[in-house]
Amino acid sequence: MSTKLSNWILWGVVIILLAVFPYLVSFYYLNMFIAFAIFSLYAVTLNILLGYMGVLSFGHAMFFGTGAYAVALVLRHIEGFPLLPTILVGGLAGGLLALVLCPLLVRVSGTAFAMLTLAFSMLIFVAALKFREITGGEDGIGITSIPPLNIPGLVSIDMTDKINFYYFAIIVVAICLYLLWFYTKTPFGSLIVGIRDNALRMDYLGFNLPQTKAINLVVSGTFAGIAGAVHGLLMKLVSTVGVLDIGTSFKPLMMAYIGGVGSFFGPIIGSAILHILEDVVIRFTDRIGLVNGTIFILVVLFAPQGLIGLFNTAKAKWFQKETAS
Amino acid sequence: MSPTAVLYVAQALHGLAYGMLLFLIASGLTLIFGMMGILNIAHASFAMLAAYFCFTALKLTGNFWAALLIAPIFAGIVGVLTERFLLRPVHKHGHLAELLITVGIMTLILEIVKLFWGTESLVVKIPESLNGLLHIAGLTYPVYRIFVIGLSIVILGFMALILFKTRLGKIVQAAVSDADMVSALGINTPLVFMLVFGIGIWLAGVAGAVAGPLLTVFPGMADQLGMDAFVVVVVGGFGSLIGAFIVALFLGELNAYGIQFIPRLAPVLMFAFMALVLAFKPTGLFGERE
Numbered sequence: 001m002s003t004k005l006s007n008w009i010l011w012g013v014v015i016i017l018l019a020v021f022p023y024l025v026s027f028y029y030l031n032m033f034i035a036f037a038i039f040s041l042y043a044v045t046l047n048i049l050l051g052y053m054g055v056l057s058f059g060h061a062m063f064f065g066t067g068a069y070a071v072a073l074v075l076r077h078i079e080g081f082p083l084l085p086t087i088l089v090g091g092l093a094g095g096l097l098a099l100v101l102c103p104l105l106v107r108v109s110g111t112a113f114a115m116l117t118l119a120f121s122m123l124i125f126v127a128a129l130k131f132r133e134i135t136g137g138e139d140g141i142g143i144t145s146i147p148p149l150n151i152p153g154l155v156s157i158d159m160t161d162k163i164n165f166y167y168f169a170i171i172v173v174a175i176c177l178y179l180l181w182f183y184t185k186t187p188f189g190s191l192i193v194g195i196r197d198n199a200l201r202m203d204y205l206g207f208n209l210p211q212t213k214a215i216n217l218v219v220s221g222t223f224a225g226i227a228g229a230v231h232g233l234l235m236k237l238v239s240t241v242g243v244l245d246i247g248t249s250f251k252p253l254m255m256a257y258i259g260g261v262g263s264f265f266g267p268i269i270g271s272a273i274l275h276i277l278e279d280v281v282i283r284f285t286d287r288i289g290l291v292n293g294t295i296f297i298l299v300v301l302f303a304p305q306g307l308i309g310l311f312n313t314a315k316a317k318w319f320q321k322e323t324a325s
Numbered sequence: 326m327s328p329t330a331v332l333y334v335a336q337a338l339h340g341l342a343y344g345m346l347l348f349l350i351a352s353g354l355t356l357i358f359g360m361m362g363i364l365n366i367a368h369a370s371f372a373m374l375a376a377y378f379c380f381t382a383l384k385l386t387g388n389f390w391a392a393l394l395i396a397p398i399f400a401g402i403v404g405v406l407t408e409r410f411l412l413r414p415v416h417k418h419g420h421l422a423e424l425l426i427t428v429g430i431m432t433l434i435l436e437i438v439k440l441f442w443g444t445e446s447l448v449v450k451i452p453e454s455l456n457g458l459l460h461i462a463g464l465t466y467p468v469y470r471i472f473v474i475g476l477s478i479v480i481l482g483f484m485a486l487i488l489f490k491t492r493l494g495k496i497v498q499a500a501v502s503d504a505d506m507v508s509a510l511g512i513n514t515p516l517v518f519m520l521v522f523g524i525g526i527w528l529a530g531v532a533g534a535v536a537g538p539l540l541t542v543f544p545g546m547a548d549q550l551g552m553d554a555f556v557v558v559v560v561g562g563f564g565s566l567i568g569a570f571i572v573a574l575f576l577g578e579l580n581a582y583g584i585q586f587i588p589r590l591a592p593v594l595m596f597a598f599m600a601l602v603l604a605f606k607p608t609g610l611f612g613e614r615e
Binding site for chain 1: 555603
């Protein structure tokens with residue numbers, strides 16, 4: 001009872017903090033926070049594959065980037081396209097890409113999966129770079145105006161206002177994160193963890209492995225597409241370097257790994273750490289990649305379960321000592 | 326020869342030079358994957374590192390040949406240290422961790438290169454003796470590219486000799502097909518791994534150092550070489566040297582002619598081809614296992 005109450009209080013405090021946040025900080029930090037939220041969602045979708053299903057998506061940027069490009073294209077070519085369907089288009093594009101690729105991807109695991117995803121993301125990257133009539137090549141596509149959030153008969157909220165956009169982005173990300181969290185708690189989510197731990201056994205138990213993996217891939221791709229869509233709206237520019245390149249694929253990987261791939265909230269913590277770190281490091285040096293890379297290597301070397309894993313081990317040790325003494 | 330024929334032959338030679346460089350990089354990559362099961366994402370980064378070493382060595386010694394000799398060796402030493410202190414400790418965490426650590430190494434090398442040498446393109450001057458043009462039967466061709474082709478052939482011949490005619494070569498071949506069994510036979514496989522990793526990096530280093538004057542030395546070099554080498558290894562089949570050789574040459578030619586005739590489609594075609602091969606034969610054209 002009391003833990004339930006404290007949970008409610010905790011969530012209440014978080015929501016109030018999120019609500020007053022834009023009035024406390026400058027636009028710079030507001031933008032940073034939105035980017036943090038987007039990359040949290042993006043890293044969580046990667047972790048749905050890496051932590052839950054045990055396969056490494058090495059080219060996750062293809063889902064992210066496809067979502068972003070879909071949004072940019074829709075906004076450019078269709079006059080007056082409303083906001084919410086725009087986000088859904090992004091998700092649909094990412095999901096569709098995952099659906100197209102899944103007949104190939106479900107057949108492999110381990111290093112082969114990583115390579116296959118890397119190969120396809122390279123293919124899409126190069127294609128986006130070369131077909132410049134559609135994608136704008138290296139220049140990308142600018143998003144000149146974000147449509148207002150229009151609920152017919154009720155309200156029309158102007159999204160060019162930074163604070164309004166903040167609320168919108170945070171709510172979209174929060175809903176997506178909640179859905180994904182719920183998804184991992186369903187029996188279907190447990191099935192996916194089962195496949196990670198012992199695929200053969202799940203097969204013998206009569207579950208349809210390729211289908212299950214395919215659904216998980218599509219879920220991951222869809223939400224990565226949504227993350228890409230919001231990212232495109234935030235940056236107001238979608239270009240190959242920034243949403244489709246290999247760096248964009250590695251970023252959520254670092255976040256997930258530093259935070260901890262074993263848990264749902266690990267990638268979110270990783271995303272927070274990397275964003276805060278970037279903000280701090282940039283005051284002293286431009287070599288943010290050097291710091292990130294070093295931390296990443298140290299984590300892979302010494303803390304394969306990430307910070308959450310370290311925290312859990314420390315907690316276990318602490319309590320062991322207490323009970324022993 | 327007619328001007329058109331000359332053009333074709335020149336392009337073919339361009340392709341051959343680039344293909345040989347690719348194979349120098351890809352051969353190490355494919356051997357390392359075959360033996361250790363590691364897809365070394367950072368492989369081309371070491372090639373880039375060697376190119377920068379070559380630039381600095383040239384500046385210090387003033388002798389291109391000395392630089393060409395020293396740079397790959399230093400890259401190889403860095404490679405051996407990397408294997409010993411970064412890759413070996415994570416071996417017990419499985420292949421994913423090994424893959425991830427190479428990603429970290431790639432990032433680090435890129436940043437270190439930017440830190441010490443900056444982001445501009447550096448020009449490596451080739452000595453007078455290689456700088457001329459060669460005239461054969463109406464064809465005018467830069468000597469340096471001929472030198473690149475010749476050097477690659479010599480090194481590869483030498484490597485083939487070691488791989489197929491010596492005891493170490495036999496051990497490496499055996500370890501590619503079953504590393505555990507080789508270890509069980511009482512051979513110090515970690516040492517062999519370290520050696521092969523070092524030699525693989527050295528080969529990539531030679532390619533990088535030699536490619537410096539052709540491509541100029543810049544931080545994006547690793548991406549360019551790495552992407553192509555990755556395609557070569559994937560399409561050729563992991564652990565298959567023959568496959569890598571054929572695909573590297575094919576890719577070099579595709580690159581050379583593609584730039585001339587279908588500049589936009591060539592890279593797309595390359596990756597589409599890789600995707601197709603992966604879709605229907607996940608082991609690659611000449612590979613036997615994943």
